[in-house]
Amino acid sequence: MENLQEYIARTLFGLEDVLVKELEDLGAKNIQKLKRAVSFEGDKALMYRANLHLRTALRILKPIHRFEARNEHQFYRGIQSINWSKHMDKRDTFAIDTTVYSDYFTHSKYVMYKAKDAIVDQFRKHFHERPSIDVDAPTLRIHVHISERDCTVLLDSSGSSLHKRAYRTKTHRAPINEVLAAGMVLLSDWRGERPFCDMMCGAGTIVCEAALIGQNIAAGTYRKQFGFQTWQDYDHTLWRSIQEEAKAAERPLEHPIVATDIASKTVDMARGNMILPAFEEIRVSRKDFFKNSPKYENGVLMMNPPYGERYHEDDILDFYKKIGDSMKKYYVGYEAWIISSNKQAIKNIGLRPSKKYQLFNGRLECKFHKYDLYKGTKDKDK
Ligand SMILES: C[S@@+](CC[C@H](N)C(=O)[O-])C[C@H]1O[C@@H](n2cnc3c(N)ncnc32)[C@H](O)[C@@H]1O
Numbered sequence: 001m002e003n004l005q006e007y008i009a010r011t012l013f014g015l016e017d018v019l020v021k022e023l024e025d026l027g028a029k030n031i032q033k034l035k036r037a038v039s040f041e042g043d044k045a046l047m048y049r050a051n052l053h054l055r056t057a058l059r060i061l062k063p064i065h066r067f068e069a070r071n072e073h074q075f076y077r078g079i080q081s082i083n084w085s086k087h088m089d090k091r092d093t094f095a096i097d098t099t100v101y102s103d104y105f106t107h108s109k110y111v112m113y114k115a116k117d118a119i120v121d122q123f124r125k126h127f128h129e130r131p132s133i134d135v136d137a138p139t140l141r142i143h144v145h146i147s148e149r150d151c152t153v154l155l156d157s158s159g160s161s162l163h164k165r166a167y168r169t170k171t172h173r174a175p176i177n178e179v180l181a182a183g184m185v186l187l188s189d190w191r192g193e194r195p196f197c198d199m200m201c202g203a204g205t206i207v208c209e210a211a212l213i214g215q216n217i218a219a220g221t222y223r224k225q226f227g228f229q230t231w232q233d234y235d236h237t238l239w240r241s242i243q244e245e246a247k248a249a250e251r252p253l254e255h256p257i258v259a260t261d262i263a264s265k266t267v268d269m270a271r272g273n274m275i276l277p278a279f280e281e282i283r284v285s286r287k288d289f290f291k292n293s294p295k296y297e298n299g300v301l302m303m304n305p306p307y308g309e310r311y312h313e314d315d316i317l318d319f320y321k322k323i324g325d326s327m328k329k330y331y332v333g334y335e336a337w338i339i340s341s342n343k344q345a346i347k348n349i350g351l352r353p354s355k356k357y358q359l360f361n362g363r364l365e366c367k368f369h370k371y372d373l374y375k376g377t378k379d380k381d382k
Pocket residue numbers: 174175176177199200201202203204205206260261262263266287288289290304305306307
C-alpha cells in the first residue's frame with residue numbers, strides 16, 4: 001500500500017465495532033475506534049473500496065489540515081493556510097458543513113461563513129475568480145470540525161451520506177436507516193447461511209440489506225455518484241477496476257429471505273422497493289405475524305416492531321407480549337432479534353435475551369436484543 005493517508009469513517013452510535021471489523025476485512029491500517037466514528041489509514045484504492053463496500057459507514061472523510069484557533073481571525077488564517085487550488089478549480093462548486101463544540105466559537109453558521117470567506121478570498125486574490133457555493137451537489141464538500149480550539153478541515157469523499165444506497169424509492173413514516181439495518185444484520189452474524197425473515201417489514205429495509213449481505217453485493221453498488229469522483233485526483237480506471245472486483249465477488253443466495261407485513265399498502269410499498277435483480281429472491285407477502293408460522297426452519301427472525309407512539313400504553317405492552325408468545329409458539333429453532341425504543345414493552349416479550357446492544361434509531365435510543373428460541377426455551381421469569 002503506497003501513500004498512506006488518514007481517513008475518518010463516521011457511523012451511528014453502537015456500530016463502531018462492526019465498522020472496525022469491516023475496515024479490517026478491507027485491509028485498512030492503524031484502525032482506531034472513536035465515538036460514532038473510526039479512523040484508519042489507507043491509500044486511494046482503499047478509500048474507493050471503503051466508499052463502495054462499507055455497510056456501516058455514513059461518510060468517509062479525509063482530514064487535510066489541523067490547527068488551533070481561539071478567535072475568528074486565527075480561524076480565518078487557519079483556513080487560508082490551505083492551498084485550496086490543490087483541491088478545486090475556480091469553476092468548481094463547494095459546500096461547507098460545520099460541527100462545533102466550543103466555548104470559543106458558539107455559532108456553527110458563523111464558522112461556516114468565515115470558512116467560506118477565507119476560501120473565496122484566496123481564489124479572488126490569486127485568480128480573480130472564485131468557485132461558487134452549491135449546497136446540494138457541490139464538486140467539493142468540506143467539513144470543518146471544531147472541538148474547543150482544535151480545528152480540523154476534512155474533505156468528504158462520499159458526497160451524499162452513504163446510507164443513500166439508491167435502491168429505496170418508496171418509504172413510509174418510520175423506515176429504518178439503511179446503515180442501521182445493515183449494522184443490525186452484521187451484529188447478528190447472519191451472512192446468508194440460513195433463512196432470514198422480517199415479519200413486520202415495513203418498507204423492507206432490513207431484508208434488502210440482508211439480501212445485499214447474503215449475496216456479497218457491495219453496499220454502494222447502485223449509487224450513481226461519490227464525492228471523490230469530482231476530486232481533482234480522481235482516477236477513473238482505478239475506480240472501474242474496484243467496481244469490477246466487487247462485481248466478481250458477488251455470490252448467489254442459498255437460503256430464502258422472507259418479508260411480511262400486516263398492512264397491504266405497506267407490502268405494496270416494500271415490493272416497490274425491491275425491483276432490482278438483487279432483491280428478486282425476497283419473498284414478500286401480507287401476513288399477520290401473530291397468526292402465522294414461518295415456512296422455513298432454523299432461520300433468523302429480525303424485526304423492528306412499532307414502538308408504541310400510536311398505541312395505548314396497555315395495548316403496546318400486550319402487543320410485545322404477543323410477539324414473545326408467537327416467537328415461542330412458531331419460531332422454535334430460530335434466532336430472533338428485536339429492536340425497539342420502548343424499554344418497558346421489550347421486557348414484555350417475556351424471554352431472556354442472550355445478547356443486548358444499545359443502538360439509536362434516529363434520535364430514539366433503542367434496545368437491540370437477541371433471543372435463542374431453542375426447544376424448551378425458558379421464559380424469563382422461570
Ligand atoms: C416500525 S415499522 C417497520 C419499519 C421497517 N423496519 C422499515 O424499515 O420500513 C413496523 C411495521 O410493523 C407492521 N405490523 C404491525 N403489526 C403487525 C402484525 N401483527 N403483523 C405483521 N406486521 C405488523 C406495521 O404495519 C409496520 O409496517
